[in-house]
Amino acid sequence: MTDASTGGVLIVAEIAATGEMRPSSLELVTAGRQLAEATGGALTALVLGAAPEEAGRALQAAGVDRVLLVGDDRLGSPSAEATATAAVAAIRAVDPVVVLLTGTTAGRDAAPKVAARLAAPLAADCVGLRFDNGSLVATRAVMGGRAQTEVRLQGQPQMVTVRSGSFARPEADVGKGTIEPFPVEFGPADFAVVVEETTSKGGGATRLDTSEVVVSGGRGLKEPANFGLVEELAAALGGAVGATRAVVDAGWRPHHEQIGQTGRTVAPKLYVAVGISGAVQHNVGMQGSTSIVAINRDPDAPIFKVAQFGIVGDLFEILPALTAEIAATRG
Numbered sequence: 646m647t648d649a650s651t652g653g654v655l656i657v658a659e660i661a662a663t664g665e666m667r668p669s670s671l672e673l674v675t676a677g678r679q680l681a682e683a684t685g686g687a688l689t690a691l692v693l694g695a696a697p698e699e700a701g702r703a704l705q706a707a708g709v710d711r712v713l714l715v716g717d718d719r720l721g722s723p724s725a726e727a728t729a730t731a732a733v734a735a736i737r738a739v740d741p742v743v744v745l746l747t748g749t750t751a752g753r754d755a756a757p758k759v760a761a762r763l764a765a766p767l768a769a770d771c772v773g774l775r776f777d778n779g780s781l782v783a784t785r786a787v788m789g790g791r792a793q794t795e796v797r798l799q800g801q802p803q804m805v806t807v808r809s810g811s812f813a814r815p816e817a818d819v820g821k822g823t824i825e826p827f828p829v830e831f832g833p834a835d836f837a838v839v840v841e842e843t844t845s846k847g848g849g850a851t852r853l854d855t856s857e858v859v860v861s862g863g864r865g866l867k868e869p870a871n872f873g874l875v876e877e878l879a880a881a882l883g884g885a886v887g888a889t890r891a892v893v894d895a896g897w898r899p900h901h902e903q904i905g906q907t908g909r910t911v912a913p914k915l916y917v918a919v920g921i922s923g924a925v926q927h928n929v930g931m932q933g934s935t936s937i938v939a940i941n942r943d944p945d946a947p948i949f950k951v952a953q954f955g956i957v958g959d960l961f962e963i964l965p966a967l968t969a970e971i972a973a974t975r976g
């Protein structure tokens with residue numbers, strides 16, 4: 646383990662309303678680990694909550710060298726101001742070269758507040774990171790994913806928010822790092838805004854973020870009722886259901902299932918694209934998947950350019966056979 650007292654990389658982790666660590670925070674561990682090695686420093690994580698201990702243990706198990714816990718009853722509801730105050734205190738204590746925050750609503754809310762208070766450079770919504778010649782080079786997708794731009798940050802700390810799904814989640818580690826309380830003095834302004842209620846449109850969005858398998862359907866399914874074929878394959882694989890914007894706009898599927906530039910970014914181990922042409926705006930939301938399987942009757946469909954495995958044929962014949970075979974194999 647590297648010296649965990651100062652320098653290196655600090656990640657600001659985020660706890661979901663359910664009390665669990667958000668998957669996007671674990672993705673920060675992967676990104677942070679690589680950068681910490683490049684900077685020659687340690688990987689430190691800051692986690693806030695009414696009871697952040699379990700999340701702290703998850704970060705430790707994921708391979709963080711030093712976990713700083715900020716526990717306060719008032720942190721039971723998310724506060725961007727309080728997150729920023731704690732992050733500034735941690736940055737002053739740890740003096741990291743790089744600070745990573747999630748690209749979620751909460752991360753995007755807190756990051757500019759931290760950057761403004763420290764006059765630090767911030768690159769938002771990054772999909773790739775590397776440390777080069779003493780500074781961070783962040784890759785950002787632009788023009789709807791048609792192009793990527795690299796920005797070099799200078800000064801210290803160098804801050805980024807990371808788009809969800811851009812890095813894989815780490816395997817659980819043996820967890821040799823330390824966990825320690827990190828007292829922070831909050832002021833009334835840190836809790837001037839109180840989130841009274843959070844409503845969810847269902848568990849689908851969370852499932853998409855955490856599932857190792859995602860089966861997505863597109864306009865090739867012809868009508869909403871045929872999405873049952875996608876749901877059955879997803880169920881056989883123990884995965885979640887996604888969709889293209891075309892079918893979301895048509896009202897076949899809810900918006901929280903939309904994958905792509907104007908939807909969610911996912912990076913499961915297996916992504917199955919069914920009746921999806923493979924427009925760049927869709928691909929940008931799933932091209933970080935470990936394996937992509939495409940089922941399309943058009944051999945020239947662009948989806949086959951990003952897929953490792955392609956099945957050319959009629960999905961109405963292929964899907965029932967595939968689902969039956971998988972269900973039989975998995976018992």
Ligand SMILES: Cc1cc2nc3c(=O)[nH]c(=O)nc-3n(C[C@H](O)[C@H](O)[C@H](O)COP(=O)(O)OP(=O)(O)OC[C@H]3O[C@@H](n4cnc5c(N)ncnc54)[C@H](O)[C@@H]3O)c2cc1C
Pocket residue numbers: 789862863864865866888889890891892903904905906907908909919920921922923924925926927930940941942943946958959960961
């Ligand atoms: C600013 C902007 C943002 C956008 N954001 C997003 C986004 O976030 N996510 C997104 O998905 N899109 C997005 N789009 C839309 C995107 O450009 C495409 O229009 C959309 O992804 C196409 O959806 P699709 O693949 O379902 O439909 P289509 O392009 O119509 O493709 C349907 C496919 O199904 C195949 N097919 C048909 N019948 C069968 C069959 N029987 N068996 C097998 N295959 C069959 C066809 O060969 C075809 O390839 C965006 C567009 C813009 C301009």
